[in-house]
Each structure stands twice: as structure tokens, then as C-alpha cells.
Amino acid sequence: MTNVSVTVNGQSREADVEPRTLLVYFLRETLGLTGTNVGCDTSTCGSCTVLVDGESVKSCTMLAAQADGRDVTTIEAMAHGDTMHPIQDAFHRNHGLQCGYCTPGMVMAAASYLQENPTPTEEDVREALEGNLCRCTGYQNIVKSILDAAGSMSGAPETTRA
Amino acid sequence: MIPAAFEYARAESIDHAIELLGGADDAKILAGGHSLLPLMKTRLAQPSLLVDISRIGDLSYVREDGDMVAIGALTRHHDVANSELLQQVAPIVADTASRIGDPQVRHVGTIGGSIAHADPAGDMGTVMVALGAQFAISAAAGATRTVAAGDFFQGLFQADLAANEVLTEIRVPKTSGGWSYLKFNRRAIDWAMVGVAAVQQNGSAAVALTNMGETPLRAAGVEEALAGGADPATASARADEGAAPPSDAFGSAEYRREVSKVLVRRALEETLG
Ligand SMILES: Cc1cc2nc3c(=O)[nH]c(=O)nc-3n(C[C@H](O)[C@H](O)[C@H](O)COP(=O)(O)OP(=O)(O)OC[C@H]3O[C@@H](n4cnc5c(N)ncnc54)[C@H](O)[C@@H]3O)c2cc1C
Ligand code: FES
Ligand code: FES
Numbered sequence: 001m002t003n004v005s006v007t008v009n010g011q012s013r014e015a016d017v018e019p020r021t022l023l024v025y026f027l028r029e030t031l032g033l034t035g036t037n038v039g040c041d042t043s044t045c046g047s048c049t050v051l052v053d054g055e056s057v058k059s060c061t062m063l064a065a066q067a068d069g070r071d072v073t074t075i076e077a078m079a080h081g082d083t084m085h086p087i088q089d090a091f092h093r094n095h096g097l098q099c100g101y102c103t104p105g106m107v108m109a110a111a112s113y114l115q116e117n118p119t120p121t122e123e124d125v126r127e128a129l130e131g132n133l134c135r136c137t138g139y140q141n142i143v144k145s146i147l148d149a150a151g152s153m154s155g156a157p158e159t160t161r162a
Numbered sequence: 163m164i165p166a167a168f169e170y171a172r173a174e175s176i177d178h179a180i181e182l183l184g185g186a187d188d189a190k191i192l193a194g195g196h197s198l199l200p201l202m203k204t205r206l207a208q209p210s211l212l213v214d215i216s217r218i219g220d221l222s223y224v225r226e227d228g229d230m231v232a233i234g235a236l237t238r239h240h241d242v243a244n245s246e247l248l249q250q251v252a253p254i255v256a257d258t259a260s261r262i263g264d265p266q267v268r269h270v271g272t273i274g275g276s277i278a279h280a281d282p283a284g285d286m287g288t289v290m291v292a293l294g295a296q297f298a299i300s301a302a303a304g305a306t307r308t309v310a311a312g313d314f315f316q317g318l319f320q321a322d323l324a325a326n327e328v329l330t331e332i333r334v335p336k337t338s339g340g341w342s343y344l345k346f347n348r349r350a351i352d353w354a355m356v357g358v359a360a361v362q363q364n365g366s367a368a369v370a371l372t373n374m375g376e377t378p379l380r381a382a383g384v385e386e387a388l389a390g391g392a393d394p395a396t397a398s399a400r401a402d403e404g405a406a407p408p409s410d411a412f413g414s415a416e417y418r419r420e421v422s423k424v425l426v427r428r429a430l431e432e433t434l435g
Contacts, residue, residue: 002170019170022199041163044351051295051296053267055240061199062270065170066192066216077203111266129348131264 004064008033009077011018017064023057024048026064027074034076035104039133042060046132049105049112056112060129075104078111087111087149094146098136108131118154122147165202172214176300176328178326183326184302186211191328193236193275200319203306221274221330230296231255233332235274239256239263242273251336252363258289258343274329277314280321280377282408283353287315288378289343290332292370298331298432299323306330315377327369337361342432344371348412355412356421358401360429367433374405374422381405384426394430400428 004021005014008031015030027033027050036059039047041060051073054098078085084092085108097103106129113120113128120128126139126147134142169186173179183189190209192198193216201207215221221236224245231252232240242248243260261278262268262276262285277297290311292299297309301324314322322328339362345354357372358381367388369381383400407418 018167020167020202022164022203025164035176036360041203043196043267046264049266052269056266057269060268061196062194063170063192065172066195066214107257109265112269128265133351 002068004068006067006069007071008019009073011081014157019063019065021064022060023050023052023062023064023067023072024059026067027059027072032042032063033074037071037101038142039101039103040051042129044133045102045105046109046129047102049108049132051108051112054115056109056131073108075107078107085111086152087114087146090145090149091142094141094145094148096137096141102132102134102136105140105142107136110149114146114150114153117152120150125150151157163203166208168202168209169211170214171207171211171218171401175218176221176330177304178216178220178298179213179328180302181212182211182277187325189213189325191215191278193278194238194271196263196271197275197279197281199265208364216272216326223367226251227333229336230333233273233334235278235329235331236272237267237274239271240265240327243268245429252293252334253336254289254293254341254343254359255286255334258285259353261285261343263390273280273332278321278323278329279334280317282318282378283373283416284378285343285345285372286356288357288370288372289359290334291315291378291380292368293334293337293363295335296333297329298333299325299327300330311378312380318376335363337363339363340433340435342429343434344429346400346425347423352412356407356418356425358422358425358429360426360433367430369401369426369429370382371401371405371422373425374402374407374418376406379405379420381426382392384430388430394427394434398423398427398430399415 014046037047038109048060189211192212197407221234223234239259248256295311345357383403401422402419405413
């Protein structure tokens with residue numbers, strides 16, 4: 001067993017886990033935070049994306065032990081009560097999801113990317129989503145949602161960005 | 163998918179890592195884990211001990227060192243890609259790092275892990291071979307040695323690196339001439355089916371290939387033709403001389419040979435044009 005102590009969504013959480021415990025299962029099974037989905041389990045689809053120290057990471061490809069002492073943010077922390085995060089709100093308004101399975105990962109990948117580049121072009125957004133697969137939407141409305149979110153988060157009028 | 167059970171130990175320093183690695187015959191270093199964990203999840207690798215070196219404090223840096231640039235082995239692809247120094251004086255390294263995997267992979271994977279893993283489909287090894295990079299390695303009892311990239315890659319996933327040695331630093335020469343790293347794949351997320359690194363240095367061009375054999379390969383025929391005054395179109399016809407490309411689900415060996423010629427021509431046009 002190895003002791004893992006992580007700040008998850010602002011709260012410090014601690015558990016003794018097997019060293020082979022992957023971060024995604026630590027979040028889902030040890031902590032009961034099931035918002036983060038497992039899609040491929042082979043580092044490809046990005047549905048398990050969470051933020052570690054503010055940066056997007058595929059949590060199926062990281063040991064919980066690697067996140068020890070770090071700050072992890074999952075989809076559960078994005079909304080405040082009934083108020084959605086601007087990225088979630090943009091996905092809602094732009095029909096950025098169909099089945100919704102990829103959405104938590106898409107939102108977290110977008111949150112990481114918009115911090116790095118608050119004013120992306122459409123091409124930038126498409127490249128930033130290289131590690132996130134969606135089997136439903138054809139990406140069009142996901143890209144639109146993220147551009148919209150970038151606009152509302154940086155205060156620019158949405159229509160000039162969508 | 164869950165890896166087979168293993169013990170986990172965190173190294174505080176390079177010497178501590180080397181000491182911990184002595185704790186089991188099949189111990190493995192864990193850096194970013196972005197090559198190792200996928201292998202462990204599919205149980206292609208089942209080390210009984212992982213020595214996590216990612217918390218060793220001073221192995222993540224990019225700094226000038228005379229006419230070279232020194233890069234700490236734990237520097238993540240993301241930080242290599244965004245290093246202003248590398249963008250200015252060794253742009254092929256920064257550019258290649260910016261195109262490894264996806265943003266999530268680049269936030270975790272390290273340049274040292276990429277090189278130590280010696281995957282023939284990996285991008286960074288090829289660039290290192292084209293640049294004539296040097297690798298600093300630490301071994302037991304404080305011993306250190308330096309290996310040239312051209313000698314480091316010995317076979318499929320096999321490098322000149324003992325099980326209890328740590329790759330600590332990558333040194334690349336500053337370049338002022340043209341350069342190009344091109345990779346060919348069908349989908350954005352795929353690894354290079356074939357890749358080509360070309361660098362113009364002191365009036366001559368070095369060319370190396372990804373996934374055209376068991377290790378990154380120098381395209382010696384192309385370099386010889388260029389030295390003899392051939393133009394890119396003529397020289398690139400010799401791209402696959404001495405290569406032994408694999409046949410797999412992505413393409414046959416013959417197909418790769420053809421692709422390598424086209425990619426070498428394009429890379430040379432970018433580099434010399
Ligand atoms: C989805 C995905 C896509 C990818 N796409 C690409 C791509 O397009 N191109 C590409 O080149 N790579 C790609 N990679 C691989 C990526 O670059 C890895 O980050 C890299 O190969 C390994 O680095 P790491 O730090 O994660 O090493 P780890 O996985 O931790 O280690 C890899 C191996 O090297 C050893 N090792 C690590 N560091 C050291 C050291 N300092 N000294 C001695 N031994 C060491 C380990 O013991 C292990 O055997 C991809 C990976 C994933 C998951
Ligand atoms: S579940 Fe992690 S990348 Fe698909
Ligand atoms: S909305 Fe169904 S996978 Fe993306």
C-alpha cells in the first residue's frame with residue numbers, strides 16, 4: 001500500500017491504495033467522483049481528462065501515487081451550485097454534446113487550453129482537442145462551444161468568436 | 163485495465179534512484195509513465211518495482227551551455243516545446259516536442275523518457291541522431307558517462323543504458339541553418355508511420371529517419387549524395403538505403419520505403435530551400 005494525499009477540487013483527500021491504482025480509479029472508486037469517465041482506457045480518447053496542477057492530464061495513464069501532493073480538478077468542480085462554468089454553459093447553448101460521454105474530458109481539456117491561450121482561433125481549438133475523441137458530434141459544435149466560451153470568458157462579444 | 167502489482171518507491175535524488183533500482187532485478191524507472199504505464203496496463207511490462215524519479219528537483223531545465231543547449235531529462239514535452247531558448251537556437255527540438263502526442267501527453271511525458279524508451283516510432287530520438295546530441299548518464303558509485311545519440315540506440319526498445327543507470331541530461335548543439343521534422347501518419351493521433359529529421363549544420367546536411375528500422379537511422383546514402391552535390395530530388399531517392407522498415411497494420415515495408423523518399427525530399431526542400 002502507498003499513502004496518497006491529494007487536493008481534489010479544493011479539499012484534501014487521503015487514502016492508502018495499492019501502488020498500481022490509476023488516478024482515474026482513485027477518483028471514481030476511492031473518492032466516488034464518477035464525473036470523470038473511462039472511455040478507451042488506452043490513453044487515446046481523453047474522456048478521463050482531469051487537471052493536475054491546472055494542466056490537462058489523462059487520468060487513466062497516471063498512477064494515483066504520481067498525483068500525491070498535487071492539486072487535482074475534476075468536472076465536479078466546474079459548476080458552482082446551479083451556475084454552470086462558462087465552458088459548460090457554452091456546450092449547453094451550442095449543442096456541444098449528444099450522448100455526453102466525452103464531455104467531461106472535453107470540458108477539462110478546454111479549461112486547460114483556454115488558460116494557456118485565452119484567444120484561440122478555430123484551428124487552434126481543433127489542434128488542442130487532438131487528444132479528445134467524440135463519437136457523436138463530428139466536433140463541429142464542440143469547437144463552436146469552446147470558441148464561444150473563450151469569447152465569454154475574455155469578455156468579448158460571443159458573436160465575433162463563434 | 164490494471165497493471166500487475168508492483169512496489170512503488172520515490173527517489174529523492176539521482177543517487178537515491180540508483181540505490182533504489184538495485185532493490186529488484188526487474189526494477190524500472192518511472193518518469194512521466196506515458197510509455198511505461200500503457201505497457202504495464204496491457205501487461206507487456208510487469209516490473210516488480212517502480213522507482214519514481216519525477217520528484218527529483220533539479221532535472222527539469224533548459225539552459226545554454228557554450229555552443230550547446232542542456233536539457234534536463236525530466237523536462238516535459240510541453241516545456242521543451244515552449245522553451246524560448248530552444249525555439250531560438252535549436253528550433254527543431256522545440257517544434258518536434260510540440261507535435262508529440264497531444265496536449266495531455268505533453269503535460270506529463272518527458273524528453274528523457276522519450277529517449278530512454280528507444281521506441282523506433284518515437285520522434286525525439288531521430289531528431290537527436292540528426293543533431294548529433296550527447297546524453298549524460300549517471301551510474302552507481304557516482305560514476306557518470308556521456309554517450310553520443312548515434313551510439314545510444316542499439317535495437318528495438320534497446321538503448322545503451324543499464325537497468326541501474328539514469329539518463330540525466332540531453333545536450334544538443336545550437337543550429338543556425340535550415341531544419342525540418344516531418345512525420346507521416348493517417349490520423350492526427352497516430353505515431354509516425356515514417357518520420358524524417360533534416361538539419362543543416364556547418365554547410366552540410368544531416369538526415370535521420372523514424373520507424374524505418376529498429377532504431378532511429380541516419381540516412382547515410384542521402385547525406386553522401388548531398389555532399390557530392392546532388393539536389394534534394396536526386397538525393398532523396400537513396401532515402402531507404404540500409405533501412406529495414408517494419409510491415410504492420412499501418413503500412414507495408416515497401417510502402418514505408420516509398421514514403422521515406424517523398425518525405426526526405428520534402429524535408430530537404432524545407433531545410434535547404
Ligand atoms: C497517447 C500517446 C501518444 C503518444 N504519441 C507520441 C508521438 O507521437 N511521438 C512520440 O515520440 N511519443 C509519443 N508518445 C510517447 C511519449 O512521448 C512518452 O512521454 C515518452 O515516450 C516517454 O516519456 P515518459 O517520461 O512518459 O517515460 P516513462 O513512460 O516513464 O518511461 C519510459 C521508459 O524509459 C525509462 N526511463 C524514463 N526516464 C528515464 C531516465 N531519465 N533514465 C533512464 N531511464 C528512463 C523507463 O524506465 C521506461 O522504460 C505518446 C504517448 C501516449 C500515451
Ligand atoms: S480513458 Fe483515458 S484516454 Fe481514454
Ligand atoms: S457526445 Fe457522445 S462521444 Fe462525444
